[in-house]
Amino acid sequence: MLLDSLKHRLIVSCQPVTSGPMDNAEAVVGFALAAEVGGASALRIESIAYLKAVRPRTKLPIVGIVKRDLDDSPIRITPYIDDAVGLCEAGADIVAFDATDRVRPATISALIVAIHGRGKLAMADCSSLDDAKAALAAGVDCIGSTLSGYVGGTVPDGPDFELIEAMQALTPYVIAEGRIKFLDDATQALRRGAHAVVVGSAITRTEHVTEWFEHEVARTARALKSPVLAIDIGGTKILATLITNGRAGAEMQIATDRKVGPDHWIAEVAEAVKSWGGQYGSVGCAVTGLIDDGVWSPLNKSTLNIPERFPLVARLASTFGVPAFAANDAQSAAWGEFRHGAGAGQDMVFLTISTGIGGGIVVNGRLLGGLAGHYGILRSPSTNKSLPIEDEVSGRWIAAEAERAGHRGDAATVFVAARAGEAWADAIIANSASTVALLCQDIQLTLDPQRIVVGGGIGLADGYLDRVRAALPDLGPRCKPQIVSARCGRHAGAIGVAELAATAL
Numbered sequence: 001m002l003l004d005s006l007k008h009r010l011i012v013s014c015q016p017v018t019s020g021p022m023d024n025a026e027a028v029v030g031f032a033l034a035a036e037v038g039g040a041s042a043l044r045i046e047s048i049a050y051l052k053a054v055r056p057r058t059k060l061p062i063v064g065i066v067k068r069d070l071d072d073s074p075i076r077i078t079p080y081i082d083d084a085v086g087l088c089e090a091g092a093d094i095v096a097f098d099a100t101d102r103v104r105p106a107t108i109s110a111l112i113v114a115i116h117g118r119g120k121l122a123m124a125d126c127s128s129l130d131d132a133k134a135a136l137a138a139g140v141d142c143i144g145s146t147l148s149g150y151v152g153g154t155v156p157d158g159p160d161f162e163l164i165e166a167m168q169a170l171t172p173y174v175i176a177e178g179r180i181k182f183l184d185d186a187t188q189a190l191r192r193g194a195h196a197v198v199v200g201s202a203i204t205r206t207e208h209v210t211e212w213f214e215h216e217v218a219r220t221a222r223a224l225k226s227p228v229l230a231i232d233i234g235g236t237k238i239l240a241t242l243i244t245n246g247r248a249g250a251e252m253q254i255a256t257d258r259k260v261g262p263d264h265w266i267a268e269v270a271e272a273v274k275s276w277g278g279q280y281g282s283v284g285c286a287v288t289g290l291i292d293d294g295v296w297s298p299l300n301k302s303t304l305n306i307p308e309r310f311p312l313v314a315r316l317a318s319t320f321g322v323p324a325f326a327a328n329d330a331q332s333a334a335w336g337e338f339r340h341g342a343g344a345g346q347d348m349v350f351l352t353i354s355t356g357i358g359g360g361i362v363v364n365g366r367l368l369g370g371l372a373g374h375y376g377i378l379r380s381p382s383t384n385k386s387l388p389i390e391d392e393v394s395g396r397w398i399a400a401e402a403e404r405a406g407h408r409g410d411a412a413t414v415f416v417a418a419r420a421g422e423a424w425a426d427a428i429i430a431n432s433a434s435t436v437a438l439l440c441q442d443i444q445l446t447l448d449p450q451r452i453v454v455g456g457g458i459g460l461a462d463g464y465l466d467r468v469r470a471a472l473p474d475l476g477p478r479c480k481p482q483i484v485s486a487r488c489g490r491h492a493g494a495i496g497v498a499e500l501a502a503t504a505l
């Protein structure tokens with residue numbers, strides 16, 4: 001039957017926005033013929049008049065509907081028997097009607113009798129699985145997800161894939177319809193079991209499509225010109241800066257008072273940037289530790305002792321009076337490098353090697369959140385399994401090793417000594433670099449990123465990355481990580497979190 005010929009095919013709904021400039025037969029016929037040229041397998045046409053205009057111009061099957069706004073019923077699609085009859089007579093092959101469980105002028109059974117009596121197929125536009133069950137029990141030939149999201153409450157953004165998937169248990173003739181806007185929506189609908197897919201607005205409602213683009217363009221324009229207040233809270237210092245489109249403007253820095261907590265740090269920053277009030281529209285905060293749903297928890301209390309589950313985003317929003325966003329600092333820096341630095345828009349892993357080790361992962365153009373990239377606390381099989389890897393690599397470890405070798409000083413002094421040819425210092429740096437080399441190799445073998453971007457005081461110390469590259473195991477050229485130096489410097493976290501905030505908010 002006709003429905004079988006529509007298996008895995010595209011149906012284009014050509015419905016002008018009522019009273020809009022396209023609300024005339026000529027425009028509807030134009031859209032219908034353009035859809036046919038483009039390869040549509042069927043059309044969905046609204047109103048008897050437009051169906052009569054389209055019918056003689058194409059051999060494609062047509063799903064016909066009549067839309068009405070009734071005073072005494074919320075039923076909008078083909079509410080009356082006369083509508084169904086008129087559509088059949090105007091040449092519809094399938095007549096679709098509102099099958100929602102609401103006060104209605106004509107029963108579902110009566111509509112089906114009228115449609116089947118004229119040799120046409122009946123399609124139930126459903127809002128739920130219960131609608132679909134009732135319509136099938138009454139004898140419809142196919143069911144659509146058309147009205148999901150339109151029977152009360154806020155209309156969701158995307159298609160109702162769950163309903164589409166669940167409907168398959170009832171019949172093979174499930175038509176995915178409603179808010180299918182992107183190529184991926186259409187293919188997903190088919191993968192999740194739809195028999196055919198209807199696209200309307202995204203193809204034929206130029207007013208809507210224009211609006212979608214305009215909205216995004218205006219949003220981006222706002223983001224590009226309005227600075228974000230970016231705050232980077234680290235174990236030793238707090239940096240606040242105004243970031244506009246990846247560039248740092250005014251900035252201030254204060255030492256992190258480790259004896260107090262986040263409420264105090266936020267209050268301190270608010271006081272220090274008071275004069276910037278009114279210049280920014282949102283705040284982004286990069287922090288050491290874990291951010292889940294705007295809530296901040298420590299991962300390593302020795303880096304910074306913060307309470308469990310601190311409501312960071314809520315506190316920032318109430319303190320600064322603008323929408324707020326927060327992310328882990330190394331993940332933020334990864335995003336900063338990806339968008340404006342050495343990542344160059346390629347899939348990458350970022351490592352910051354300084355007092356400890358942090359990291360972030362960008363895969364398929366998306367920054368992974370949660371725990372992803374917290375390499376510092378990894379217990380690597382290639383190193384001492386009982387210790388986090390940062391305890392065999394970082395600035396703290398380098399200084400501690402130096403002391404064990406009888407040389408007091410910080411990591412920088414060890415680098416100076418190594419450059420001066422001191423064997424003890426050279427051995428410590430070589431050890432740290434070879435552990436990082438193994439980490440980079442493990443990263444390459446798990447994620448195969450296009451580049452590994454390394455930053456941080458140790459990572460960017462003169463000659464360090466060359467040592468890392470030299471210490472990579474020889475697994476052949478295909479397995480070799482591309483290790484490059486970070487470019488956003490100390491602003492990487494701020495730049496990244498500002499951009500994440502601008503996008504998320």
Ligand SMILES: CC(=O)N[C@H](C=O)[C@@H](O)[C@H](O)[C@H](O)COP(=O)(O)O
Binds near residue numbers: 077
């Ligand atoms: C809810 C309702 O009245 N839906 C109508 C049903 O015919 C049309 O307005 C939609 O355009 C059609 O379903 C296609 O959906 P979308 O335009 O989202 O691709």
